[in-house]
Amino acid sequence: MSGATLAAVRPDRHAGLTIGQGTDLEAAASLGHVQLGFSEIPLALCDYPIVLIKDGATGQFRLVALLGFAANRNLYVLGGNWAATYLPLNVLRLPFYLGAPEGGELELCIDEASSLIGATPGHALFDASGAETPFLTGRRQLLQTMRADAEKTAQFISAITAARLVTPMTITLHHADQHQQDIEGAYTIDPLALETLDDAALLKLHCQGHLGAIHAVMHSLGQLSRLEQLHNAHGERPISRSAVQLHL
């Protein structure tokens, strides 16, 4: 999605427009990771390694599901399907965004270059009388919910960084052909830092409702095996083993 093709959803502009059903696989196929909201952690845990990465422009942490081992390759898009049980909301909502293409406040926007536009069978955005369809209302609500959840995510990230629980990690891929590749840039929870946290700090994390999510993020690293499996299912340069090293 480029900014130039993002347009605010308007009854006049988008009167006859339909959005194809299903997932925007074309847009999603080039995602190496997708941002998660705090409430998605227990669901995403069942399918994805959940890690923190830094925003290049601000250096601030983002909570993401890893979708592959490279920046622009989504291994979960396989054979025309999304090979997982849980679809992250940031993919589900495509091609809708919150944006301000005309300046001013954030509002509901659509990526007019999306391959889902005009696809059949599809959902209309507006009915014949120009009123918003239940589909569009649902998407609008979804994006509002995600926005509220993003605040909880920010609180979670701020709590775990303040408690100094976050540590960089290296993912090493051992390819079957003996080639070895180190992937940097992802961060996780340092279990030793968690275990040595003082009582007051631990209680605080518990009262804030962050403790479960902390464990979920740690345990989600087991899903790297899933990434490995999916990588091999794509059939390019098989991986015999992947390993995670935390920088303690």
Add this chain to the structure above:
Amino acid sequence: MNDRVRQVVIVGGGSAGWIAAARIAAAHRPEGENGISVTLIESETIGTIGVGEGTWPTMRNTLRKIGISETEFFRSCDAAFKQGARFTGWVTGEPGDSYYHPLNPPQAATQINLSAHWLRRQDGAGTDFAHAVDFQSALCDAGLAPKSISTAEFVGLANYAYHLDAVKFAMLLKKHCVEKLGVRHVVDDVTGVKVDDAGFVTGVEAKQTGFLAGDFFVDCTGFAALLIGQTYGVPFIDCGDILLADHAVALQVPYEHEDDPVASQTNSTAQGAGWIWDIGLPTRRGTGYVYSSRHTSHDEAEATLRAYLGPVAEGLNTRRIPIRSGHRQRFWEKNCVAVGLANGFLEPLEASALMLIETAVDFITERLPQSRAVMAPLARQFNAAFEHHWARIIDFLKLHYVLTKREDTAFWRDNRDPATVPDRLLEQLELWRHLPPGPQDFPHQPEVFSWPSYQYVLHGMGFECNLAEGSQVAAEAALAQRCFMATQRQQEQALAALPSHRALLDAVRVHGFQAV
């Protein structure tokens, strides 16, 4: 044991006093039978000198150990990144006469000494030493930062130190010491020092507070040297016969435009009777002319500084600072150790003042005497270390002057007079005509200026030597070639990846660095 050290008293504030207080208090607990409490007494009426505005990379460790985040440091002290120094006009004074002393060591410095290989390349390639062996000088040329906003705090893609506002830095340290580290802060004028029969200081008399007792004293009273000088009478060793500059005239100037680039190196520009420092903070530039009053008048010196700065300095006041280069004969007597200007002071070339404070305080913190019994051996160790440090720093500062080819003024001619050059430096220069500076030249641990620094200055100043034809050179030629190519590649990558210095300083203000 009744002579156990429980009370550490630091006399004097400023950068020295507050760094000492912070390091000692952060590393020692006040509670319990073996607890150490830290008190700092400073006068309201005595100002700080506040011109030490350049640090070494060591400051990153000092801040980390004290527990101040890099983000808080940048925001509180108007700090900027320092990647080295650029010396302009030091060799010939002709246009284009400029070289870098970057903070990165030369490529693969632990594996290969590139001096001779670089000299051999000079026949054709013509890249100066600093650019040929490391990418940092190119970052400085391009006005780029040594890291990006997504790099963790205190970590760099290139080595870095800081430029800072010394007054704000002392304020930040004071606040941190008092609010976070439990340092007791007494604001009062010291009127006397009590010494017992054994010659140990037992406390200081203060105007309002009365008697302030202590077991171990850190003298941070600046040029006054209240304990080490006035109480113990340890003589001051003047080295004005080696380092000729004896004054500085300082002036802070605003940027012309708010978004003007911020230099990430100290610019040091030679003049007729000394040199001008120019240090970029995000908010202003700090500048000053370090000069010899035997070679120029105070008025001429101010005019020289104003001519360098141009219209931006109009209507702004200068401040004159006397420089008496030298140090105490000893630095630790009985239960009293001098840190900062009370320990010694040299002209600010190569920014050694804050680094020497850190070096002294590292020793004191890590080897804090537990009782009187261990004072004497610790004093001997400390005194030997600092005697060494001062001699080596004086050598290294003198190196910048002795290699000049300038003939235009008496200041530069006098600086080359062998009578003004320490014997050891003369001997080393003779050796370096045949062998490049190497670790064997600097066996002391820790060594403040080591052989890479000498390489940068010697080759930057076109020191004539005969290294290129050795038999070792041919044997290592392939590795050297790889090093030069690796530098080139790193330079291309760094130039593409790193933000401008100003942009990163803005981002730090808004977003801050992560701890990891």
